[in-house]
Amino acid sequence: MKIAPSILSADFSRLRDEIQAVESAGADWLHVDIMDGHYVPNITIGPVVVESVRKVTRMPLDVHLMITDPDKYAPEFIKAGADWVSVHPDTCKDPVKSLERIRELGAKASVAVNPDVPLEKVEPYFGHTDMLLMMTVFPGFAGQAFIEEVLPKIERARKLIVERKFPILIEADGGIKTDNIDRVVRSGAEVIVSGSGIFKTPDYAATIRKMKEATNSR
Ligand code: DX5
Ligand code: ZN
Numbered sequence: 001m002k003i004a005p006s007i008l009s010a011d012f013s014r015l016r017d018e019i020q021a022v023e024s025a026g027a028d029w030l031h032v033d034i035m036d037g038h039y040v041p042n043i044t045i046g047p048v049v050v051e052s053v054r055k056v057t058r059m060p061l062d063v064h065l066m067i068t069d070p071d072k073y074a075p076e077f078i079k080a081g082a083d084w085v086s087v088h089p090d091t092c093k094d095p096v097k098s099l100e101r102i103r104e105l106g107a108k109a110s111v112a113v114n115p116d117v118p119l120e121k122v123e124p125y126f127g128h129t130d131m132l133l134m135m136t137v138f139p140g141f142a143g144q145a146f147i148e149e150v151l152p153k154i155e156r157a158r159k160l161i162v163e164r165k166f167p168i169l170i171e172a173d174g175g176i177k178t179d180n181i182d183r184v185v186r187s188g189a190e191v192i193v194s195g196s197g198i199f200k201t202p203d204y205a206a207t208i209r210k211m212k213e214a215t216n217s218r
Contacts, residue, residue, distance in 0.1 A: 001185055001215050002028035003208055004062050004171070006195035007053070008044060008142045015049075016056045018199065023057050025204035026212070029084075030059045031173070031193045033142075034077070036067035039091055040140035047073070047080040054081030062191075064112065064173070066139045067091065071098055078105045086110035086133045086171075089122060099128040110171070114138060115147045119156055126166045132157055134189065137174030142195040146175030151187045158188025178210040185215040 005027050010018035019030060032050060037043040054061060063082035067073060070087040077085060085102045089095040089111060099109040110131035111122050115138060122132070134154050137144040154170060161168050172189035177197035184192060192211070201207040 001212070002191045003198075003211055004029035004031040004191055004193045005198045005204075006031040006033055006142065006173075006193050007199075008033045009195035009199035011199075015053070019053060019057050019059075022198060022204050022208070023059055026208040027059060027198075027204075029062045029191065030057060031062045031064060031195075032082075033195075034063060034065050034067055034073075035140070036069075038068040039088065040066045042140050047076040050077055050080040050082060060084060062086070062171075062193075064133065064193075065091075066112075071101070074098070074102055074107075075105055078102065078107045082107055084108045084110055084131065086112045086131070088112045088114065088139070089125065090114075095125055096128050099125060103128075103130075112139070112173075113153075113157075115150050119153055119160070123160070126161070126164070126168060129168060131169040131171055131191070132161075133171045133173055135174055136172050136176065136184070139174075143200075144175055146177075146180055151183060154184070154187040154189055178207060178214060181211050182214045 005022045035042045035044045060083040062084040064086045092098040102109040108130040111129045112133040136150045170189045171191035172184045173193035176194045
């Protein structure tokens, strides 16, 4: 299991310190939420900031694009240092092409699945993606309540991937904290994004340790 703190909930006036604090607290990946004010009603950061983030951490950068034109901007984020790029298929003209382009440019590709999107809709991309990003909130804001109903979908996704032997990771994103992470991991997610669940707690190391302990029972 990997923990990927989302910097959206970090103190941006001390971004380097915040990133290095979660890294030394045991975080595995860094989740970077990119919002353009069009696909979602919120604006965050662009490639310039990702480039600076790349310089201050060795953690893989897990870039989650919530923007209307990922085909135009994914190359810029990869150039800036993104290791993983997640796209929402409803923002791609041809999702297979978008995913393959991300791979050609040297990053890992990932399909984001909103809470109301059935698995059947994204199954056609299984052969072209390295990860499924299962949204456990609707994209747009940090600090939203976890949507329980997504858990059975994560379970089915895990079953399908195992049965058909696809080398795909499952990541879960939204509303995950120390008190519900065990259920998310038991459902089959192996990369866990947490924004406010880590950055809004006083001791990042204690929180990440608790998260890892809670899931050891698996
Ligand atoms: C939601 C983002 C999430 C979010 C996670 O649009 O994709 O990554 O920032 O934050 P928490 O863990 O606070 O829900
Ligand atoms: Zn995200």
